[in-house]
Amino acid sequence: MATIRIPTPLRKYTQGQEEVQVNGGTIEQVLAALEQSAPGIKERICDESGKVRRFVNIFVGDEDIRFLDNLQSVVKDGDEVSIVPAIAGGR
Amino acid sequence: MLTRAENLTDLVGNTPLVRLRRVAKDFPNVEIWAKCEFCNPAGSVKDRAARRIIAEALRGGQLRPGMRLLDSTSGNTGIAYAMVGAALGVPITLVMPANVSVPRKQITGAYGVELIYSSELEGSDGAIVLAKQLAAERPDLYWYADQYSNPNNPLAHYHTTAPEIWEQTRGRITHFIAGIGTSGTVVGTSRRLHELNPKIRCIGVQPDDALHGLEGMKHLPSSIVPPIYDESTLDETIWMPTEEGWDVAERLAAEEGLFVGHSAGGNVAAALRVATRLRDADEPGVVVTILCDRGDRYFAPLKWEKHYLW
Numbered sequence: 001m002a003t004i005r006i007p008t009p010l011r012k013y014t015q016g017q018e019e020v021q022v023n024g025g026t027i028e029q030v031l032a033a034l035e036q037s038a039p040g041i042k043e044r045i046c047d048e049s050g051k052v053r054r055f056v057n058i059f060v061g062d063e064d065i066r067f068l069d070n071l072q073s074v075v076k077d078g079d080e081v082s083i084v085p086a087i088a089g090g091r
Numbered sequence: 092m093l094t095r096a097e098n099l100t101d102l103v104g105n106t107p108l109v110r111l112r113r114v115a116k117d118f119p120n121v122e123i124w125a126k127c128e129f130c131n132p133a134g135s136v137k138d139r140a141a142r143r144i145i146a147e148a149l150r151g152g153q154l155r156p157g158m159r160l161l162d163s164t165s166g167n168t169g170i171a172y173a174m175v176g177a178a179l180g181v182p183i184t185l186v187m188p189a190n191v192s193v194p195r196k197q198i199t200g201a202y203g204v205e206l207i208y209s210s211e212l213e214g215s216d217g218a219i220v221l222a223k224q225l226a227a228e229r230p231d232l233y234w235y236a237d238q239y240s241n242p243n244n245p246l247a248h249y250h251t252t253a254p255e256i257w258e259q260t261r262g263r264i265t266h267f268i269a270g271i272g273t274s275g276t277v278v279g280t281s282r283r284l285h286e287l288n289p290k291i292r293c294i295g296v297q298p299d300d301a302l303h304g305l306e307g308m309k310h311l312p313s314s315i316v317p318p319i320y321d322e323s324t325l326d327e328t329i330w331m332p333t334e335e336g337w338d339v340a341e342r343l344a345a346e347e348g349l350f351v352g353h354s355a356g357g358n359v360a361a362a363l364r365v366a367t368r369l370r371d372a373d374e375p376g377v378v379v380t381i382l383c384d385r386g387d388r389y390f391a392p393l394k395w396e397k398h399y400l401w
Contacts, residue, residue: 007212009301018212044302046191055304055333057190084190084211085302 002075005033005082013041016071028071030081045083055083092130099178100146103138104251106130108259108379113346114339114359118366120375125359127258129351134167135176135384136252140170140275144236145181146222151231152306154234159205161233163218166195167307168238168382170272173202184233186222191316192306192389216315219375231397234372238273240318248279256280256379257287260282264288268329268361268380274320276381281324292326296361299330304337307354307383330360336360340386344356350386 004020006013014020020037024030035042047053049070058065059082065073075081092105107127115123127134148154159182160172169185176183184206187196190211199206207225209217219239226235240245256264267284269277274295281293298305301313308331311320333353340356343349358380371375 004210007302008214008216008312044300053304053333054337056302082212085214085304 001075002030002079002081004030005080009085010038010041010044010083013044015037025077026071026075027060027065027073027081030075031071039068055085058082059084068079100175100385101134102132103142104131104176105255106257109349111343111347111349111359111362114342114363115366118370120373121366122360122377123362123366124260124360124377124379125349125355126379128381129381129385131171133171134388135162135171135277136381137167137279137383138174138248138291139251140241140244140273141168143190143243143250144238144241145172145175145179147243148234148236149179149181154181158182158231158234160236161211162186162236162238163215163222164238165215165218165306166191166388168293169204170195170202172236172278173199173204174379176204177202182206184225185229186225188218188220194388198388212316215309216326218386219315238275241317242319244273244275245279245282245319249283252276252284253280253287256287257284260377260379262270262288264291264379265376265379266292266294266362267318268294268296268365268378270331270358270361270381270383271308271311271320271328272306272309272354273317274309276383277319278319278324279345280319285324293324294365295325295328296326296331296357299332304333305331305353305357306389307352329364331357331361339363343382344386349397350380351382352389353384355382355384 001021001023004019022030022033023035031042039087045056060079096102100155108124109127111123111125121227131138161184169223172183184209185204186209188211189208211220226233234383277295284291298308298310301310336357339360343351362378362380365378
């Protein structure tokens with residue numbers, strides 16, 4: 001099981017939960033499992049072609065998946081996966 | 092802009108207005124003009140609010156010797172406070188979400204400010220909550236500037252941005268468009284422009300969704316609404332998708348030579364929507380919007396800098 005950390009704007013899909021536990025060996029599998037437990041959340045994170053949206057960052061531990069293997073980045077048991085949006089304004 | 096000044100803070104404001112010709116080439120009867128706020132000394136529109144907020148707090152005695160200015164910010168206001176604070180000898184403490192871009196942390200750090208990070212998952216609202224808490228714990232040490240409710244934020248634009256635009260367009264402006272962050276720029280400027288000519292259509296821009304990438308803008312339906320936000324100053328709100336704003340930011344760099352941030356892209360994208368509407372109605376227009384800052388403030392970390400600090 002990996003722990004997914006959910007940002008505030010997406011917590012309406014997780015009944016307010018800040019963290020969700022899911023199974024999956026890659027980010028792609030983790031996102032598919034997350035969609036199962038929080039329907040509707042995946043299309044907010046990924047575009048129509050399935051790629052992570054440009055303004056969404058996903059981290060395994062403190063590694064940005066863009067610097068790993070993107071959707072194929074490996075997720076191990078006990079890993080923490082963070083979904084981090086760009087800053088919501090006010091400067 | 093002044094060509095010579097006794098004080099750095101005198102160089103804030105009086106920014107140039109530039110016509111966008113190439114991105115607006117499909118709208119021969121609509122002029123689109125952009126206010127070059129990146130020309131301010133610390134590089135963004137926020138210099139205006141920071142200068143007035145600090146000057147008025149010093150004048151009013153709320154910010155006394157030995158005290159630090161404290162505020163929450165996702166970047167540009169912090170950089171502006173840092174510049175004005177350094178220039179006037181006022182120590183600054185900033186609360187920022189941990190996921191602000193690395194260059195922003197480095198720039199504010201260079202001016203010698205104290206940085207405190209709030210959760211990267213909670214955005215600018217998390218920073219607001221933490222700053223309030225710190226200010227309540229140490230009222231002797233911190234003066235909480237609170238850009239979201241400080242009337243001097245919109246007043247800075249009421250007294251400078253609006254009259255500058257009025258003069259620079261020789262009163263011809265028909266539409267004013269600006270994104271909503273604290274809402275200081277759009278509320279203060281629109282309030283004054285409406286006094287000068289009630290027919291000017293003043294339009295706010297918000298991200299179309301809570302999860303967005305228009306850094307600096309706020310999606311108000313899912314946010315703490317800033318107390319200075321006054322919807323009655325606006326004629327309309329345009330809901331901007333992140334991708335549309337980002338695409339226009341890229342076009343501004345490639346077609347106009349204006350390498351600006353995503354919020355500026357969102358503003359010009361909204362101006363292009365208004366221009367389309369005017370063209371379809373066969374009406375002319377003089378549309379003015381804001382280029383909030385430069386794009387180099389948003390460079391992604393290079394691969395060897397990939398370890399985010401949080």
